[in-house]
Amino acid sequence: MGYLLYNGKLVTGEGIKEAAIFIDGEKISRIIPADKLEDGFPKNHTEYETIDLNGKLVFAGGIDAHVHFREPGLTHKADIGTESLAAVKGGITSFIDMPNTKPATVTASALAEKLALAEGRAFANYGFHIGATNDNFREIETILETGKDGITGKDFGGIKVFMGSSTGNMLVDDDETLRKIFGIKEKEILVHCEDEETVRENFRKAEEEFGDAIPFERHPAIRSRKACILSSIKALETAIELGTRLHLLHISTREEAEMVRAAKLSSVNITAETSANYLWFTDQEYHRLGAMMKCNPAIKTPEDRQALRQALRDGVIDTAGSDHAPHMKEEKDRKYPVCPSGVPSIQQSLQVLLTVADEEDIPLSRIASAFSEKAADIFGIKDRGYLKEGYYADLAIVDMDAVQTVTSEGLAYKCGWSPYENETLKGVVTDVFVNGQRVVKDSVQASMKPFGQRLVFEK
Template identity: 45%
Template sequence: MSTDWLIKNAELINEGRRFQADLRIKSGRIDAVGGDLGARPGEQVLDAAGLWLLPGMIDDQVHFREPGLTHKADTWHESRACAAGGITSFMEMPNTKPPALDRETLEAKYARAAETSAVNYAYYMGASNDNLEAIRALDPKAAPGVKVFMGASTGNMLVDDPDTLDGIFRDCPTPIITHCEDTPMIDANLARAHEMYGEAIPAREHPLIRSREACIKSTRLAISLAKKHGTRLHVLHISTADELALFEPGPLAGKKITAETCVHFLHFSDADYERLGFLIKCNPAIKTAADREAITRALAEGRIDVLATDHAPHLLAEKEQLYDKAPSGLPLVQFALQAALERVFEGRLALERVVEAVTHAPATLFGVKERGFLREGYAADVVLVDPRKPHTVRREEVLSLCGWSPFEGTTFSSSIAATFVNGQRVWDGTRVDDAVRGQRLAFDR
């Protein structure tokens, strides 16, 4: 399979600039970026006139369910959905079965991805009340970070012991990644909802049960611990306007505490529960249109640093259950970049800022080695976007194993024309090349 390409006449978006250029890929790397590069013998030439050429999206938060929950998702299917959506690298969460709470389980996940993943991959180690020694012993190059559920999770991954939390924030050798919601507050809200509705709690109650107060209380705790110990902290999936004042606007450089939000918080609001019900039930919850607008502004000004997915598939039959049993999470990776780019077409975000948030920032924040930029010598993880070809999402094109999307029926203004992973074209606009395999992400720490 040839890894030598010459992409001609594209509009490159990279490091705050938009410019016309050609890009040469040789042996899986970006060999040259420049004007009017001449074709060499053996190269495949792709005329990208009218297309945007971006560094591939690096999704810092996905749940691919493998091992243990592969009836609803697995690395094979979800990585192919990534490829079709312009995501060239993912970082996967530890709350699988068994959870990745030790190095052996973590490495088993890497070994499986080497066999099946169509894009590049990395895996977080998880934190629990009883694995502090494993966290202390973690090689900082072995994982992008350690995931801490600060107050809301299932199984044994809820970290609610104050001494353990303090020890994790003091001793963790990698960035700490947090899910911030306060469980006691959520439990009290849920009890009140049961008093009002019995078992038939409507979807519109979800953002009141997983309340904004629960989010901000937990986020404040995480930030206070990070400031106490000088920890490198990254707070995931910000969903409320209330939390935004806790983070500083401006460039990523020099920040020790950063924030991420997700594409569904830019796209949906609580008005969509009436139409989509538990299909958009997720944790933290999708909240009001005012929250959505504030989050979009915060992303524009760099107060929120990273835009990701929190891709978390469930079967439709699971989503059709009553509130307590309907699981939280949405399948998102296949259409996430297009959803993000809608804010560009609306005039809400600059194209350069979207590229910064979905690619440059996660690469920089986690120290991903030689990826995330259109630079000579870097891995050729790139995506071509057609900004003039609208795309209406249909269920039959969904590649995630769960087989559905919350975006069904949505017409996006752009299409993903091609995705390259390590110089190999894994998506050609219509199909995934099943022979392509991604690589383990390396961290320059």
């Protein structure tokens, strides 16, 4: 038996339309506009379980191309099972995980291992990025040319480059290597931009002044806007020169938004991401949240936040990845120099987008685009990311009239906390479908079975 969802408002990049959705098996089989239905209800469909959506919004389930689920090697913080469930509760039905795990995902065999780890355990559909280092270019080239250890270009999302911000051994600071990676045409190159030299110099100054008691308010001065801008200029210039398919990750400054706006005039292959964290918090909150909002790049000023919100509205920012990066509370309690960067956020990402859209009068079509459609386009994800007949029935249903104050009890994260606690957000995710299965019903987990499937990347 399938499902028939009616009285819903379908939100896509093209706008909002009232329609009924039929789900047969794993797929959306039919979408019928409400004006083609008598009394808004399709007749003679007793074989379907009918759900009256009462005017709620229907989004294609989110595709989050920027998560850190910490598996393998760091599973005391999080794992694929716990965090993919948090994702689904927040309306995100597909994720692509970053390579800075232990071991780092910088070889075909490490990628194969991750794919095997996720099988049968992910509540959302799963995929992985591969990481670039100063010395694995040959490995990546082999994967793309001939395949290796069962891994080809279709088996991973994109190639992640930490440009001047070392996480584990994944720092590409060799210019010749960087140009070789940017020369790859087959895959998307995802870049974390912060200039390492600038960061190191700023840190040295802060240490001189405070020793190990550096206040967390200092974070945006250490991981400074200059560090972001310098590195983003280099990435954008190189990408324009070489025609790279560049996805600039988590931009955090007004200047970067303006640079992306300009760069897009020179290259259609340049896209940008920001995360809920930069759209929501500002540096005015370091005194309150301190380590809890320490992430890289740092959260910047209210003016930066306003520029990023504007860039989301304009489509200069293409996607909203959560950059979900959990750490345990005990780890966050450490002093600044040894306190890890990263914030758990995936369950609140859609609600933040919806609240920001409401505050700034951003059309919901823009949110649908940034939440799922653009990521599907950029990574060539097969049959997902859109509300379309023949596509997988991955759906996030939202009551836009409801508001929710985030509490720690409501969080599904293994680490059990989030800087969004006590924030009141607009739009409550009531129902979620993953591959045609109703995994969340009336905001409660309705199935203990992980229905996530492996994503297929056609680009």
